[in-house]
Each structure stands twice: as structure tokens, then as C-alpha cells.
Amino acid sequence: MRYEAHLRARALERPQHAALVCAGQRISYAALADIAERFASALVAGAGFGNGERCVLFLDNRAETAAGLFGTLRAGGMFSVINPTTKADKLAYVLNNCEASVLVTQASLLPVARAAAAQAPSVRHVVVVDAAGELAGHEVPWDEFIAAPSILDPASRGIDIDLAMLVYTSGSTGEPKGVMMTHKNIEHAATSITTYLRMSPDDVVLSVLPLAFDYGLYQLLMCVKLGATLVLEKSFAFPQKILPLLESERITGFPLVPTMAALIVQLRNFRPEWAASVKFLTNTAAALPPAHIARLRELFPQARVYSMYGMTESKRCTWLPPEELDRRPDSVGIAIPFTEAWVAGEDGKPLPPGAVGELVVRGGHVMQGYWRNPEATDKALKPGRYPWEKVLHTGDLFRMDADGFLYFVGRKDDIIKxxxxxxxxxxxxxxxxxxxxxxxxxxxxxxxxxxxxxxxxxxxxxxxxxxxxxxxxxxxxxxxxxxxxxxxxxxxxxxxxxxxxxxxxxxxxxxxxxxxxxxxxx
CATH class of the missing domain: 3.30.300.30 (ANL, C-terminal domain)
Known part of the structure; x- marks a missing residue:
């Protein structure tokens, strides 16, 4: 199935259930699906958006970002969410690289968006959230753009092997690379992750991670898949403002990165009631120090703590079952469900336990390649054990212990995480x-x-x-x-x-x- 179908299905199954809590608003699944549908209709009818075209979302974490990406999928296109701190030249590179037809931004980012769009002849429309003041000829306020009811045919505009998103990630040449993910790729990754996290439709996830960061983006994608609620904040700059939401919103899932964990464990006035409802904590980006893991487990006594490793090219690669934390605190675990991973030598074949080699990943979550970059694609995707497949060579060095658990050693290339x-x-x-x-x-x-x-x-x-x-x-x-x-x-x-x-x-x-x-x- 195409991934936007999840939003439409949840809107029918639990229309009044909160899909998003964001900027003081509670947005139901019915409301979010309606906005996404009207945005999709406006893309097709008003912007002449065809199947396979690209829409770039240059926005903060906000409801319009969520509606925009699902609306783009509904219109048969592919989306790319770009970090709001991106500067004009780099944004222009992305717009030109993917030949975006539509750019969605917000009033506070409009000067950067304008400068970038001026260098990108493919951009036909710039949709502006919170528009104020005079707009240029090809710019239109968000509210005006989505004002009309949807006129789209109920049938999906495409199939599940179509590209759904481009996630731009740094490349060794200095130019960003667009990681190509199909609807099927997203479905596979989201299914695997929600399986090992034991997520349910009753979960409430608090995310302060940027939607431009795939770890943050998948919090939204996974919640919509299940019909769960996402409490979306812009950042963790002020923990004393964010942490009380754990209690007031009855948060069950809290994704972290090490910088967040470090701030939390150093708090002297952490209140036990904040953690009472939290069932799982996740961490990726870098391994948490054992002392931080121990302190998190003290602060969140009811929560399972998941240490994970991933990369944009396959979303998630490994997870460490929480019961293994004490025995293997420095391990990033085993391959996520429904996938395989091994440590390979130069020939791509598995190495014995203890040997250091490149991590190779196999599964339906592996990207299709880098957008219009066959040379980089050929370096990352190489023939697998079967003639019909290609597997992902991550560029990261790992070792595996005798029980099959993986340990990150370092990177093969110049890229710094x-x-x-x-x-x-x-x-x-x-x-x-x-x-x-x-x-x-x-x-x-x-x-x-x-x-x-x-x-x-x-x-x-x-x-x-x-x-x-x-x-x-x-x-x-x-x-x-x-x-x-x-x-x-x-x-x-x-x-x-x-x-x-x-x-x-x-x-x-x-x-x-x-x-x-x-x-x-x-």
C-alpha cells in the first residue's frame, strides 16, 4: 500500500483521536487527513502537480509540515523536508537537484526561501504558512492555497514501489545526496521498528527531533501507521518546558539523542511524576555512556531503554533488546526484525566473530539509491548473495561478538557523525x-x-x-x-x-x- 493510505484509514477508524499535539493545538486524525487531502487537491488542480513531482517542505516542526508531506504523497508526488536552519545556497542546491515544483515555507523563513527559489527555475509555486505582507507573483498563502474542498479521485495516485521521499544527507564530495525511499521502503522500516518497540495505537510519543532528521520524521510516520498520538515540539533547548509534557500528555514513548540524555541526567529537580507513564525510551546517533543509561533507568523505572544504530540509507539497522543492556552496554544490538546485517570483509562475505569489517545490511528498508547520483549509488549498493538483489554497504566499521551482537568501531570514509x-x-x-x-x-x-x-x-x-x-x-x-x-x-x-x-x-x-x-x- 501507499503510505498516505495509513492517514486516510486512521481518519475513518478513529476520526476524533488526536493525531498531533503541536503549538497548543490538538489535531484529530480526521482534521489532519482533511488538511492533507485539500493540500493534495490544490497541488494537482491548482499547481499542476503530476505524479512523481517533488515538493520541498522548508518548515519548522508544525502541523503544516505533517499535512504537507502526507498531502504530497496523496497527490502522487514525493516530499523532502529540509532543516529550517539551512541557508539559501544549500536550499537552492536541493531545489535544483530534485527539480522541485513546489516549495512550502513559513513567513519567518521566507527571505531564505525566496533567495533559493530565485535560483531554482523548476519551482512554480511557493506556498507560505503564516503569510503576512505582500507576496511575490508565484507565492501564495497556505490558507488560501488549501481553501477549496478536495476534488481528488478517491483512488491512490500510484503504487507502493513509487518513490515517496528524498532525504538529503551529507556526502563526501561536500554536496548533499538525496536518499531515495519508496512507499514500500517506509512501510518495511516502520513495521520493523514499531514491532520491536512494541508500539500500539494507544501510545503517545513526545518528539523534539526535527522532522528533517529521519529519526524525527519516523516518529510521525510510525504514529500515523498505528493511529497513535505524536506530541511535536520544536526543540529540547528548554528541558524544563518540555519535560512536564511527559506528565500532562501521558507520554508513553520518548525518543532521545545523547545530547538530550545528558541534559536529563544532569537535572537536579527531575520529578518522578514526569516519568510515570513512559514505557519506552529510544536512543540513536551515538552510544549512550553506561553512566547515562544507568541514570535514565533510575529516572524512568517503568521504561524499556533501547539503544539503536541507523543511517538514512536504511533508516534503522540494529537494535539492542533492553534486557541485554546490562551485559552489553556498548553494543548496538542485532539486525532489526525482518532484515539481516553482518560484518563483511572486502569481498562482502561475513567475517568471523571479533574481526573488524564493514557493516552490510539487507532488507526491504534499504534505499533505492541516491537521486541522480549513480556513482555514489554504486559505492553503497552492491550485489548481494542472490542475483536479484543489492545490499547496503554502510561505510561503517563494526565487529560482532560470538553471540551475534554488533559493536560500532568507526567510519571508513570522511563523513563525521x-x-x-x-x-x-x-x-x-x-x-x-x-x-x-x-x-x-x-x-x-x-x-x-x-x-x-x-x-x-x-x-x-x-x-x-x-x-x-x-x-x-x-x-x-x-x-x-x-x-x-x-x-x-x-x-x-x-x-x-x-x-x-x-x-x-x-x-x-x-x-x-x-x-x-x-x-x-x-
Whole structure:
């Protein structure tokens, strides 16, 4: 089935049940389905949106984002949710790369959206939520856009092997890659995850994770699949505002990343009643320190704690059964239900327990490839054990113990995982080189118990240049998403180089990790 059918089915089964609690509003399944249906109809009838076209949602966590993505699917298209801290040039790259027909944004982001849309000739309509003031000719207020009742035929506009979404993730070349996921891919991943989490239609999930982050996006997709309720907040910047929602909304599921866990375990006034209804906590991005796991279990005594590993290209790869936490606190577990995963050598074949190799993943959750990037696709998707399939080579190094449990070792490529997001060092370095006075630049990931990797910029500056760390951070913050801004800055006279003059980033990364790197990188 196509994934938007879940929303339509839940609207029939439990029309008045809350689908979303967001910005002080309680939105029922019937109301959310109605908004999505009217948005879909407007796309088709008003914007000439055809099957397979792309709609980019450049929005905060809000009800319109949820309605927009389900409406796009209902219209036969594919959506892409973009982080609201994205700058105009990168947004323009995404719009051009996927040749988006429609861009949905909000008034507070309109200057960035306009600048990006001006560079993207494929964009025919810009729909603006909370529109105020004068709009340009191809811009239209959200309320006006969806005002008319739906005129769509009840039948689905496509089938389950159609592409449903593009999730843009950092690439080693510095340009984002669009991960292609079909309706069937989403269904497989959501079914597997809700199975091991033991989720039900009665669950109430609190998410502060961006919908542009696939971990956050799947909280919505999984809740709608089951008919559960999602309490959607914009961030965890103020824990004292968010945590009382656990009690007032009777939250049963609370997805975390390590930065959130660190804030929670350090609170001195955590109230037991906040945790009383919570049945499960999930964590991904980086492994939680054992001390944090122990403290979370004290604070949430009724909750199952799940440690997981995943990547955008397959959504989720592994999960650790909660009963294994004490015995294997540093493991990310076993393959998620209905999939397979193994540690492979260079030939792709399984290695014996204890050996370090690349994690390979097999299952219906594996992406179709990278949008219009066959070279990158061929590196990630390779022939499997059967002639009809391709399997995902994750680019991450793992080992497996004698009982089949997996342990993350490190990455094979330059990509740095920080705060749960993939960061391309090259993309950050390109921005650093645009700062007057920077002669050489390299970005590495410094091991961090909370972030997984903290971004560090190592710079050599021109003679006579006067650059302070705060100048570097401010320069990057104006041009990059928040999670890509280095927080650690180091200045050197020169950076190490190969015989051909290339900066030895691999050597700097090894240095940051306190290990030696034999020989020189090419």
C-alpha cells in the first residue's frame, strides 16, 4: 500500500483521536487527513502537480509540515523536508537537484526561501504558512492555497514501489545526496521498528527531533501507521518546558539523542511524576555512556531503554533488546526484525566473530539509491548473495561478538557523525576557506561522550591575518546548518600534507582520536 493510505484509514477508524499535539493545538486524525487531502487537491488542480513531482517542505516542526508531506504523497508526488536552519545556497542546491515544483515555507523563513527559489527555475509555486505582507507573483498563502474542498479521485495516485521521499544527507564530495525511499521502503522500516518497540495505537510519543532528521520524521510516520498520538515540539533547548509534557500528555514513548540524555541526567529537580507513564525510551546517533543509561533507568523505572544504530540509507539497522543492556552496554544490538546485517570483509562475505569489517545490511528498508547520483549509488549498493538483489554497504566499521551482537568501531570514509547528523568535512572546509585570511583548513571529529563526534576546525592563516575562534564560529553559523558549525577551533602554522600537497585529513583525524595512522594518505 501507499503510505498516505495509513492517514486516510486512521481518519475513518478513529476520526476524533488526536493525531498531533503541536503549538497548543490538538489535531484529530480526521482534521489532519482533511488538511492533507485539500493540500493534495490544490497541488494537482491548482499547481499542476503530476505524479512523481517533488515538493520541498522548508518548515519548522508544525502541523503544516505533517499535512504537507502526507498531502504530497496523496497527490502522487514525493516530499523532502529540509532543516529550517539551512541557508539559501544549500536550499537552492536541493531545489535544483530534485527539480522541485513546489516549495512550502513559513513567513519567518521566507527571505531564505525566496533567495533559493530565485535560483531554482523548476519551482512554480511557493506556498507560505503564516503569510503576512505582500507576496511575490508565484507565492501564495497556505490558507488560501488549501481553501477549496478536495476534488481528488478517491483512488491512490500510484503504487507502493513509487518513490515517496528524498532525504538529503551529507556526502563526501561536500554536496548533499538525496536518499531515495519508496512507499514500500517506509512501510518495511516502520513495521520493523514499531514491532520491536512494541508500539500500539494507544501510545503517545513526545518528539523534539526535527522532522528533517529521519529519526524525527519516523516518529510521525510510525504514529500515523498505528493511529497513535505524536506530541511535536520544536526543540529540547528548554528541558524544563518540555519535560512536564511527559506528565500532562501521558507520554508513553520518548525518543532521545545523547545530547538530550545528558541534559536529563544532569537535572537536579527531575520529578518522578514526569516519568510515570513512559514505557519506552529510544536512543540513536551515538552510544549512550553506561553512566547515562544507568541514570535514565533510575529516572524512568517503568521504561524499556533501547539503544539503536541507523543511517538514512536504511533508516534503522540494529537494535539492542533492553534486557541485554546490562551485559552489553556498548553494543548496538542485532539486525532489526525482518532484515539481516553482518560484518563483511572486502569481498562482502561475513567475517568471523571479533574481526573488524564493514557493516552490510539487507532488507526491504534499504534505499533505492541516491537521486541522480549513480556513482555514489554504486559505492553503497552492491550485489548481494542472490542475483536479484543489492545490499547496503554502510561505510561503517563494526565487529560482532560470538553471540551475534554488533559493536560500532568507526567510519571508513570522511563523513563525521555529530549530534546524530552526517557532516561532510569538505562542505564545512569550503565555508572556512571563504573566510578572509584562512590559508589552510581541515575539519575533524573529536570523540565526545554526548555528541558522538564534536566538530573541530584546524586552521592555518595568512601572515598578518587576525582571526579569533569566535570569528570562525560566527562565519560558519551564518552559512551552515547549526549541527555543521565547528565548536572547537585550533590554529597552526601549517597543516600536514602528502607529497602531492594534499592536506592529510586522515592523519589529523587519527590524531584527534589518539591513534597512529601508518604511512601517508594519497
Amino acid at each position: 555529530s549530534r546524530g547528523e552526517k557532516v561532510s568535512p569538505k562542505e564545512v572546509e569550503n565555508v572556512l576557506y571563504a573566510l578572509p585570511g584562512v590559508r589552510e583548513a581541515a575539519v575533524v571529529g573529536v570523540p565526545d561522550p554526548v555528541l558522538g563526534r564534536a566538530l573541530k576546525a584546524i586552521l592555518a592563516v595568512e601572515d598578518g591575518a587576525s582571526i579569533a575562534p569566535r570569528d570562525v564560529i560566527a562565519h560558519c553559523a551564518a552559512r551552515l546548518e547549526d549541527f555543521m558549525v565547528p565548536r572547537l577551533i585550533e590554529f597552526r602554522d601549517a597543516l600536514p600534507k602528502t607529497n602531492t600537497g594534499k592536506i592529510r585529513r586522515a592523519a589529523l583525524q587519527a590524531e584527534a582520536e589518539g591513534r597512529e595512522l601508518p604511512g601517508e594518505d594519497a
